Amino acid sequence: MQLFHCPFCGARDETEFHFGGEAGNLRPDGADAPADRWANYLYMRDNPKGAVREVWVHMNCGEFFVMERDSVSHQVLSSTSLDGAGHAQ
Amino acid sequence: MTATRLSSGGSAIDRSRPVSFSFDGRKLQGFEGDTIASALLASDVAVVGRSFKYHRPRGIWGAGVEEPNALVDISGSVATTPNTRATTEFVLEGMIAKSVNASPNAAADRNAFIDRFSRFIPAAFYYKTFMWPDWHLFEPRIRAVAGLGEVDTGWQSSGPADQINRHCDVLVVGAGPAGLAAAKLAAGAGQSVILVDGQREPGGSLNHRTGEIDGKPDAAWVAETIAELSAAGHIVLPSTTAFGIYDHNLVGLNQRHVDGRPDTLWRVRPRRIVLATGAIERPLPFANNDLPGIMSADAALIYLRRFAVLVGRRIIVATNNDSAYEVAGALAEAGADVTLVDSRKDGAPAAPEGVSRMAGRLVAAARGKVRVEGAVLDDGTVLEADCVAVSGGWTPTIHLFCQARGKLVWSEAQAAFLPGDPVEGMAVVGAAAGAVSLSGVFEGAAKAMPGATTSPAPRSTGVEATGGILAAWPIPGARGRVWIDYQNDVTAKDVELAARENFISVEHLKRYTTLGMATDQGKTSNLAGLALMGAATGRTVPEVGTTTYRPPFTPVPLASFAGARGGELMSPVRRLPLENVHRAQGAVFQEYGGWLRPAHYGGADADRAIQDEARRARQSVALFDGSTLGKIEVMGPKAAEFVDFIYYNTMSTLKPGRCRYGFMLSENGVVFDDGILVRLDEHRFVVSCSSSHVAAVHARLEEWRQDRFGRDAVYIHNATSEMATLTVSGPNAKNLLVALNLGLSLDDTDLPHMAIGEGMFETEPVRVARVSFTGDRSYEVSIRADRAERLWARMHEAGKAFDAVTIGLEALMILRAEKGYIVIGKDTDGTTLPHDLGVDGPRAKRKSEYVGRRSLFTEVAMPDSRQQLVGLAVARGEEPLATGAHGISREGGKLRSQGFVTSSYHSPTLARPVALGLIERGAARHGETIDIQHLGMVRRATITGPCAFDPSGERLNA
Numbered sequence A: 001m002q003l004f005h006c007p008f009c010g011a012r013d014e015t016e017f018h019f020g021g022e023a024g025n026l027r028p029d030g031a032d033a034p035a036d037r038w039a040n041y042l043y044m045r046d047n048p049k050g051a052v053r054e055v056w057v058h059m060n061c062g063e064f065f066v067m068e069r070d071s072v073s074h075q076v077l078s079s080t081s082l083d084g085a086g087h088a089q
Numbered sequence B: 001m002t003a004t005r006l007s008s009g010g011s012a013i014d015r016s017r018p019v020s021f022s023f024d025g026r027k028l029q030g031f032e033g034d035t036i037a038s039a040l041l042a043s044d045v046a047v048v049g050r051s052f053k054y055h056r057p058r059g060i061w062g063a064g065v066e067e068p069n070a071l072v073d074i075s076g077s078v079a080t081t082p083n084t085r086a087t088t089e090f091v092l093e094g095m096i097a098k099s100v101n102a103s104p105n106a107a108a109d110r111n112a113f114i115d116r117f118s119r120f121i122p123a124a125f126y127y128k129t130f131m132w133p134d135w136h137l138f139e140p141r142i143r144a145v146a147g148l149g150e151v152d153t154g155w156q157s158s159g160p161a162d163q164i165n166r167h168c169d170v171l172v173v174g175a176g177p178a179g180l181a182a183a184k185l186a187a188g189a190g191q192s193v194i195l196v197d198g199q200r201e202p203g204g205s206l207n208h209r210t211g212e213i214d215g216k217p218d219a220a221w222v223a224e225t226i227a228e229l230s231a232a233g234h235i236v237l238p239s240t241t242a243f244g245i246y247d248h249n250l251v252g253l254n255q256r257h258v259d260g261r262p263d264t265l266w267r268v269r270p271r272r273i274v275l276a277t278g279a280i281e282r283p284l285p286f287a288n289n290d291l292p293g294i295m296s297a298d299a300a301l302i303y304l305r306r307f308a309v310l311v312g313r314r315i316i317v318a319t320n321n322d323s324a325y326e327v328a329g330a331l332a333e334a335g336a337d338v339t340l341v342d343s344r345k346d347g348a349p350a351a352p353e354g355v356s357r358m359a360g361r362l363v364a365a366a367r368g369k370v371r372v373e374g375a376v377l378d379d380g381t382v383l384e385a386d387c388v389a390v391s392g393g394w395t396p397t398i399h400l401f402c403q404a405r406g407k408l409v410w411s412e413a414q415a416a417f418l419p420g421d422p423v424e425g426m427a428v429v430g431a432a433a434g435a436v437s438l439s440g441v442f443e444g445a446a447k448a449m450p451g452a453t454t455s456p457a458p459r460s461t462g463v464e465a466t467g468g469i470l471a472a473w474p475i476p477g478a479r480g481r482v483w484i485d486y487q488n489d490v491t492a493k494d495v496e497l498a499a500r501e502n503f504i505s506v507e508h509l510k511r512y513t514t515l516g517m518a519t520d521q522g523k524t525s526n527l528a529g530l531a532l533m534g535a536a537t538g539r540t541v542p543e544v545g546t547t548t549y550r551p552p553f554t555p556v557p558l559a560s561f562a563g564a565r566g567g568e569l570m571s572p573v574r575r576l577p578l579e580n581v582h583r584a585q586g587a588v589f590q591e592y593g594g595w596l597r598p599a600h601y602g603g604a605d606a607d608r609a610i611q612d613e614a615r616r617a618r619q620s621v622a623l624f625d626g627s628t629l630g631k632i633e634v635m636g637p638k639a640a641e642f643v644d645f646i647y648y649n650t651m652s653t654l655k656p657g658r659c660r661y662g663f664m665l666s667e668n669g670v671v672f673d674d675g676i677l678v679r680l681d682e683h684r685f686v687v688s689c690s691s692s693h694v695a696a697v698h699a700r701l702e703e704w705r706q707d708r709f710g711r712d713a714v715y716i717h718n719a720t721s722e723m724a725t726l727t728v729s730g731p732n733a734k735n736l737l738v739a740l741n742l743g744l745s746l747d748d749t750d751l752p753h754m755a756i757g758e759g760m761f762e763t764e765p766v767r768v769a770r771v772s773f774t775g776d777r778s779y780e781v782s783i784r785a786d787r788a789e790r791l792w793a794r795m796h797e798a799g800k801a802f803d804a805v806t807i808g809l810e811a812l813m814i815l816r817a818e819k820g821y822i823v824i825g826k827d828t829d830g831t832t833l834p835h836d837l838g839v840d841g842p843r844a845k846r847k848s849e850y851v852g853r854r855s856l857f858t859e860v861a862m863p864d865s866r867q868q869l870v871g872l873a874v875a876r877g878e879e880p881l882a883t884g885a886h887g888i889s890r891e892g893g894k895l896r897s898q899g900f901v902t903s904s905y906h907s908p909t910l911a912r913p914v915a916l917g918l919i920e921r922g923a924a925r926h927g928e929t930i931d932i933q934h935l936g937m938v939r940r941a942t943i944t945g946p947c948a949f950d951p952s953g954e955r956l957n958a
Ligand SMILES: [Zn+2]
Pocket: A006, A007, A008, A009, A010, A058, A060, A061, A062, A063
């Protein structure tokens, strides 16, 4: 059971969190966005081995944040709040 | 074997408290403090079980968690538990113990004949033989003959298991000399300590091996150290096994209780873990080494010193290392005739007093039928014996270290895998780290606690143990049947067969032969199996490697993991504020999307009650508890822009005080939720989403808020459970509401359809929304949840004049289906786009961005051939169509599904069935007939518009 760090609440058990997707998955706005870009946004994931940047939400307080962690060692490197303008980059 | 209880001694038993229990129907006596195993040995019960595959008679091997043979099912005065180890279970008055895999009992097993055919059933025999025509034909009978204990499916726990979460500075696993020293040092340095040990009494090897610490007898030192730790407020948990280490050093502990309570699960997050888990003695590889009466030498010493049980009269102690010398000496001193057979010619300690020794000799085979009667040595010497105590060396208990991804290194000198590079936040000490002497143990403990310099480490002041060993591994091609894994009946020949058939990877070896896969997880057997595989394939033991260590170290009851999450708490339902009132009104409850809600109010004849409620609702007026509807407030300077983005429909044009129906889409364009949006004022909206979607919609709103809009721009508050919503619907709805005197104008110009008004019920503000899910004039009255009971009562009082009917969710489902109003997830599926439901306006006209927009213009979103929402009519007098039945066509003689029925009911008002469905090109096919197939029956229906009742909508304002 991993310990994740909610920027609002601090270290909490992983069961309190939900995965929100890979960070930096930018949304192409517009009805005329190229189909391949929209498909990438919807479906294509990198799923890298090692260092990853991901969006997570702490279900207890509702905080969405970007977590950097290692997908092999499960070491958690950082947690940063979304600021609303960043589109989880 | 003629094992006996000695007339004195036994540090673990209380002779003043005899205990009666039964084993395989035989009444036996033990003492308080006896394990089942020690009590059986004291009564000279040699055969305690039958082996898994060959039904070989088996006796007690060990005295702890590693026990492969002595599994028993227990019941009677104790919690019914299958496959528990007789060596760790204490006898209690009235306990009923039963051997496993034996019928009628272990001593006389009717399947014992199987062993005579053993050479025809090697590893993987079942898979190879029963492949054709189908393994499943044979499986039930094979399973009945193979296997271990029986689960009592009728047994109920006395209550839920406790679960406790703790933090501490240092968790010490194992309260032997190493663990006690580490705990003492950590406590002395001011750190908070949790010390756990699987045994009922802490002390580990100090409880039966001789030693002197800081000038005191070891037992006194143990008692003193435990007392010190407890007095200083540290947590000492005996009878507690650390069964697993999980991510970020979470340790799972399972604590047993002597009073029969369910076990307690601890989740401990220490800053530092000290593993002082000791080592487990290995068997020696010789033919028939599984006969009852052949046991671990260390266990023989434990039975002697802890339980005053002398395990035999004529005992062979067979060893390849120094540790058995103390055993041989003690057994001789207790009166046994002891012969020590040491495989080493040179380098062994002096023979203990009263023990005759044969150096440089090996046991080649054990003799005996159902229990050991002697042994043949490698030089042909025959020795008579009623017990063979063996020591094949020691395997450090490094399971937890490996679970934490620690890597092992092979020590040729110690013939063992030892922990390699340290794991962060973890130290391994004592015998688990390969230490042998007490001095070595304490040195290691001091090194593992680097900050703890305030108090000195304990010192060994007695005779020190030595660790000389000459590896004794099974040899390929040896004669006779040499058992490697007692519990899963794996012999040396099985391992050699795996090598010949190229299952040489350690993971393949395990799965092919089942080596180490039994309930003991190969604690006594794995290393011998690896060594033999190495010898058979020309590799060293480290080249063969070890299998992956996984939790749990010992079996943990599922009840411990479940804790309180059973019954209603398994998946708790949400409850209405007025639940008790509904119950008093005779409501029958069902779960709908996580909510417990009234299905109807009609008692036993559900269908009739539901039809009656739906019919009367159209005649005069209906009362309905709609409190589960979502009430999520969206506020802030960008609230209007936000709801425009969230909804498919344009919402920013909504005027304050008005409502609008709309869809929320997922980014893949699929309709995710539908509902009413209320605009309270310029910057404040209420999202009234579906009851079962509140949590998901709330999370979605938060995600877009925090990711795209910013925390200062929009604020979201889920007020769903703060308010109850009581709905009044029907031709007399307005009249009933007038009678409630809510202090607001109900005039249709002041409160038209899709408008809201603020009023007062008695002293409480209420919000009245004129929205409808029935197609009749309706008012949803929302009030503080804790004031709802009064309002509900007043509605019923006022309703008497109008023959008002209270309706449950089932009647509401009929009413909305008559109108063609959809339920998302029932009348839609994971492919339904908004234009499939006939709502194409925003897609065609909207210029601003919204969730899911781009997905409405993909190749799959465009064709007219998509499944679209329709009504499906059948003739008056027919049964309703089956929900889920397929609309079919025949193309080239083949059936093809064109869609399916999503909702279907009998309408009491229309006196005929009504149904909704998703049918290909359905919107353009009104008036066509279609075949509907269900369970092989084909019926005919007419495709219509979704709305079957009051299509012009006059009743909304009637
Ligand atoms: Zn939080």
